[in-house]
Amino acid sequence: MSSGSIVYLSWKHLSYRPFQTLTLVAAVALTFYLPFALGVFTTEITSTLQDRARSTPLLVGPKGSSIDLTLNSLYFTPQELPPLPHSAFTRLAKHRFGTTIPIHARFRAGDAPIIGTSLDYFRHRQLEVMDGRMITRLGDCVIGAQLANEKDLKPGDKITSSPGDAFDLAGVYPLRMRITGVLAANRTPDDDAVFVDLKTAWIIEGLAHGHQDLADPAAASAVRKREGNVIQANASVVEFNEVTEPNMASFHFHGNADHYPLSAAMLIPANGKSRTLALAHYQAETATEQIVIPVDAVANLTETLFATHTMVRAAIRLFGLASFGLVVLVFLLSFRLREREMLTYAKIGARCLTIVVLKSAEVAIVLFAGIVIALGSLLATKALAAELLPILLH
Amino acid sequence: MRAFHVLTSCAALLVSCGEKKKSTESDRGDRKPTIAAVNYPLAYFADRLAGDFATIVFEVPPDEDPAFWKPTDEQIARIQQADLILLNGASYAKWVATASLPSNSRVVTSESFETTYLKAEGVTHAHGKKAEDHSHGGFAFTTWLDLKQAAAQAAAAANAIAREFPDHKEAVMDNLAMLLNDLKDLDRVMASATAMLKGAPVIASHPVYQYWERAYGLVVPSLLWEPEMDLTEEAMADLRKIQDANPGAAIFIWEGEPLPAHIEKLRSVGLTSVVVSPCANRPSSGDFLSVIKRGIASLQALAE
Numbered sequence: 174m175s176s177g178s179i180v181y182l183s184w185k186h187l188s189y190r191p192f193q194t195l196t197l198v199a200a201v202a203l204t205f206y207l208p209f210a211l212g213v214f215t216t217e218i219t220s221t222l223q224d225r226a227r228s229t230p231l232l233v234g235p236k237g238s239s240i241d242l243t244l245n246s247l248y249f250t251p252q253e254l255p256p257l258p259h260s261a262f263t264r265l266a267k268h269r270f271g272t273t274i275p276i277h278a279r280f281r282a283g284d285a286p287i288i289g290t291s292l293d294y295f296r297h298r299q300l301e302v303m304d305g306r307m308i309t310r311l312g313d314c315v316i317g318a319q320l321a322n323e324k325d326l327k328p329g330d331k332i333t334s335s336p337g338d339a340f341d342l343a344g345v346y347p348l349r350m351r352i353t354g355v356l357a358a359n360r361t362p363d364d365d366a367v368f369v370d371l372k373t374a375w376i377i378e379g380l381a382h383g384h385q386d387l388a389d390p391a392a393a394s395a396v397r398k399r400e401g402n403v404i405q406a407n408a409s410v411v412e413f414n415e416v417t418e419p420n421m422a423s424f425h426f427h428g429n430a431d432h433y434p435l436s437a438a439m440l441i442p443a444n445g446k447s448r449t450l451a452l453a454h455y456q457a458e459t460a461t462e463q464i465v466i467p468v469d470a471v472a473n474l475t476e477t478l479f480a481t482h483t484m485v486r487a488a489i490r491l492f493g494l495a496s497f498g499l500v501v502l503v504f505l506l507s508f509r510l511r512e513r514e515m516l517t518y519a520k521i522g523a524r525c526l527t528i529v530v531l532k533s534a535e536v537a538i539v540l541f542a543g544i545v546i547a548l549g550s551l552l553a554t555k556a557l558a559a560e561l562l563p564i565l566l567h
Numbered sequence: 568m569r570a571f572h573v574l575t576s577c578a579a580l581l582v583s584c585g586e587k588k589k590s591t592e593s594d595r596g597d598r599k600p601t602i603a604a605v606n607y608p609l610a611y612f613a614d615r616l617a618g619d620f621a622t623i624v625f626e627v628p629p630d631e632d633p634a635f636w637k638p639t640d641e642q643i644a645r646i647q648q649a650d651l652i653l654l655n656g657a658s659y660a661k662w663v664a665t666a667s668l669p670s671n672s673r674v675v676t677s678e679s680f681e682t683t684y685l686k687a688e689g690v691t692h693a694h695g696k697k698a699e700d701h702s703h704g705g706f707a708f709t710t711w712l713d714l715k716q717a718a719a720q721a722a723a724a725a726n727a728i729a730r731e732f733p734d735h736k737e738a739v740m741d742n743l744a745m746l747l748n749d750l751k752d753l754d755r756v757m758a759s760a761t762a763m764l765k766g767a768p769v770i771a772s773h774p775v776y777q778y779w780e781r782a783y784g785l786v787v788p789s790l791l792w793e794p795e796m797d798l799t800e801e802a803m804a805d806l807r808k809i810q811d812a813n814p815g816a817a818i819f820i821w822e823g824e825p826l827p828a829h830i831e832k833l834r835s836v837g838l839t840s841v842v843v844s845p846c847a848n849r850p851s852s853g854d855f856l857s858v859i860k861r862g863i864a865s866l867q868a869l870a871e
Contacts (some may be wrong), residue, residue, distance in 0.1 A: 284575055292669035311644040353640075368669040385651045421665050480700075489751050 179527070183534040193503070194539065200500050202545025202550065204493040208486050209547075210554050215482045217558040219475045225361055226467035228298070231451060233257070233265055234437035236463045239500045243470040246276045246437040248362045249286035256434030261462050264429075270451040271442040272297065278436045282332050282350075285320050287367045289374020289435075295356075297441060300363060304328055305354030309423055311376065312416025314350040318358035328354055331415075332367060336379045348377050349415040360559065373435055376416070376424065383413040383424035391468040440464075504536055600732055601690040603649035605660040606633040608711045609676060611855040612721040613653055616742045617728050620735055624649055625849065633847050634708060638662055651731050653724050657684045658705035668728050676720035677710045684710075685777045709845045711776040713782035714754035714859075715855045721746050753859055758783055760866040768813035770806070770838065775845050786819070788813050794823040798832050806836065818869065841865045 187194040225247050234242040241253040256279075266273045274297060277289030292307065294300075295315075305328030309316055316326060326332065334348045348371060358364050375381050413420045426433075442448035455464035493509050507517075515528050523531075554561065591855060602617060604610035610625035617623075626642045627633040633745040640648070643666050652668055654660070656677035675681070683709040711717035725850035727763040761783040771789040780787040784791035788809050792802060810816055819838040821829075822845060830840045844850070850858045 275670065291671070292667060293671050296669070306640070306644060307647065308667045308669060309640045309647070313667065371663075371670075372667075403744070416665075422661065424665060 179531050179534050180538075182531060183538055186539060193507075196501055197503060197539045198542045198546065201498050201540055202546040204284065204496045205547035206550050207489045208493065211482065211486055211489060213551065213558055213564065215478065217562055218478065221283070221562075222471045222475060223468060226471040229439055229467045230442055230448065231440040232437050232465045232467055233261070233440055233462050234465065236461070239465040239470045240474055242437055242463070242465050243467045244560060245278055245437065247467060248554040249278050249288060249352075249366055252279050252436050257437055257462060258431060259433040259435060262435055262438045264365055265438055266344050268451070268454065270447040271440055274341075274439040275371050275435050275442070276437045276439060277371055277434070280374065280377050281335050282367050283335060285316070285365055285367050287314075287334055287369060287374065287377065289369050289371040291371060294439075295370070297362060297439070298359070300356050300359060302354035302357070308353055308368070308370055310416070311370065311373050312348065312350055313353045313373070315354040315356055316352055316368070317356055317366050319364035320366065320487050321355040326352055326355070328352055341344060346414045346485050346543065348373070348410060351416075361471035371435075376428070378434065380428060380433055381424055381426040382418065383420050385411045386423065390400035427467075441504065499538075508532055577782070579665070585831060586774045601649045602651045602653065602728065603646045604653040605655055605663065605673065606853050607846060607850075608717065608850070609653040609655060609720065609724060612724050612746065613728070615746045616721070616725050617735065619730075619738065620732070621650075625720055625862050629849055629851070631848065634659055635661060638666070652818055653727070655708060655710060655720070657708040657710055659708035674851070675724060676723040677716065677718050679723060680710075680716055685781065687774065687777070691758065707774070707777035709847070710778055712776060712779035712845055714757055715749050715782065716778060717753070718747050718750040721750065728820060753856065753863070756863050757859070759871075760863045761785060764818065764866070767815035767817060768811065769820055770809055770816050771819045773822050775822060776843075777822065779843075794821050794825040794829070800827055803832075803836075810836070841869060
């Protein structure tokens with residue numbers, strides 16, 4: 174019997190039972206695909222984490238967990254550490270180690286983090302405004318592309334900060350912010366964030382506010398006491414929950430600016446020497462802040478990720494082995510059921526070897542189809558991993 | 568538990584992650600450097616220091632006071648693009664407090680003497696939970712009328728320019744040396760010209776001479792007059808109050824050229840008008856040095 178006839182007969186048999194064949198092919202494909210796909214996604218996650226960390230050379234923040242500081246500053250997870258006083262940021266800037274960028278990531282507008290920063294952040298991250306224009310004043314914000322898409326927001330719309338504590342009736346008023354632009358997507362957490370000037374973040378924090386002019390006769394009912402140039406207001410003073418052109422001049426800050434809070438400061442050292450000096454500066458025992466190399470913090474994080482990944486991969490391999498065993502069992506049972514068919518082949522002159530080759534060909538076709546599908550899926554997964562990851566995690 | 572926390576954080580933060588752009592320092596390329604200034608003295612200093620290689624951006628229209636000018640969004644956007652933004656400090660240019668400017672491009676030129684800022688009068692009020700008093704008056708801001716402070720501001724601008732454009736450092740420092748010489752000469756002549764004013768108070772039309780007063784040992788009570796305003800009965804009553812509180816005052820300092828009628832009216836109450844312009848905005852003729860020299864010449868003319 175020629176090899177062509179053997180393949181023909183095997184194919185005919187496999188196509189006679191399409192459901193059984195497809196199940197076997199799918200089982201083989203999944204057995205090969207899953208462990209490798211897990212590897213692809215883990216590599217993608219690690220690479221994404223490390224890329225963002227690599228583009229943030231150094232972080233200065235309050236003492237505590239370096240991972241919490243990194244996650245909060247780079248990925249805008251909720252702030253776990255105490256605030257970094259603004260005086261620490263100004264001290265850092267005065268050292269002139271390089272470009273310093275403030276990060277205030279405490280508040281949210283719904284689910285979207287509100288990031289108070291300076292325009293240097295956009296330059297450093299190469300974030301460009303795709304629609305509209307950059308923030309120019311208090312109360313302005315630009316939003317990430319993903320957020321704009323999800324919430325159907327565009328320049329000219331308003332977005333309101335969420336109150337920190339719904340039960341704190343005397344707490345901070347939500348601030349209605351003017352969306353001036355939508356940033357081009359860069360497939361980082363920036364896509365989901367609301368960016369404001371640091372001073373706007375401090376308004377949300379309640380450190381600055383605008384209110385009716387207490388010297389104005391119209392505000393007489395809000396005045397509790399007037400002594401010379403000093404006016405004390407009562408609780409009825411009208412505070413503005415939105416910064417507009419007419420009321421902008423009334424916004425002012427209270428308290429000592431040195432104590433205003435930040436989450437962290439990004440530091441992009443001017444050169445290697447500045448980097449070393451900055452690292453050394455914060456190693457001193459008297460240092461009240463810590464300096465973190467985000468790449469190292471992320472490496473610690475990915476080590477944990479890798480440990481878990483190894484466990485999951487081992488489990489999938491065991492699962493794969495079991496699946497493969499089942500495939501073998503299915504084939505063996507199938508061959509047993511087809512004993513009479515094989516006897517017929519023998520009676521019409523097929524040699525024992527030919528029958529073995531015939532059976533092997535069926536197994537080979539199923540294995541080949543499974544492996545080809547697994548390889549194709551892996552290639553597709555690799556190419557689309559960046560797009561697939563957010564969808565899968567959502 | 569820790570690993571779980573880390574992993575859940577990872578999952579959450581990676582929801583929006585995919586690939587990313589590589590971050591590099593912004594590249595100026597072939598674009599001509601730009602330096603923005605919030606008032607004319609700083610724009611003049613920047614021009615003297617870096618005018619050869621940089622474009623000086625000074626957006627304030629000629630008829631506006633830069634201290635109270637309100638830029639449009641488009642004007643702020645242009646200023647945001649500057650490689651350096653020279654600020655005066657001392658709460659000068661109220662718009663700066665509400666505008667978004669890149670923190671690393673900002674240079675507060677009066678930082679070296681910020682501990683000696685003078686407080687300006689303003690209504691103080693308190694409200695809210697902590698009821699802390701605060702003033703909307705802020706600081707006196709015409710810092711450059713003390714010409715030693717002007718020199719310090721010029722030096723701060725030069726250092727910032729040299730840091731930002733290291734290729735031009737030598738030229739900037741040479742230009743600074745010449746500018747400092749000019750300012751030193753001006754300061755010496757100003758001290759000499761104001762020496763004869765020390766005997767009696769000098770009344771000023773506007774509260775912008777506080778640093779001039781302190782630097783040259785003068786007593787300068789001020790009104791809130793503009794050169795072109797009507798001198799109403801109410802305005803003259805305010806003047807009389809100041810004259811009563813400062814006996815012996817015989818000279819009245821104007822920020823800008825007053826109407827001839829004003830000069831006559833003040834002469835009738837025993838005051839001689841002199842123009843000492845702070846030159847906060849670009850003059851219609853001449854430059855910062857020539858305008859200050861004109862003020863000095865007016866003071867010297869009084870002595871003669």
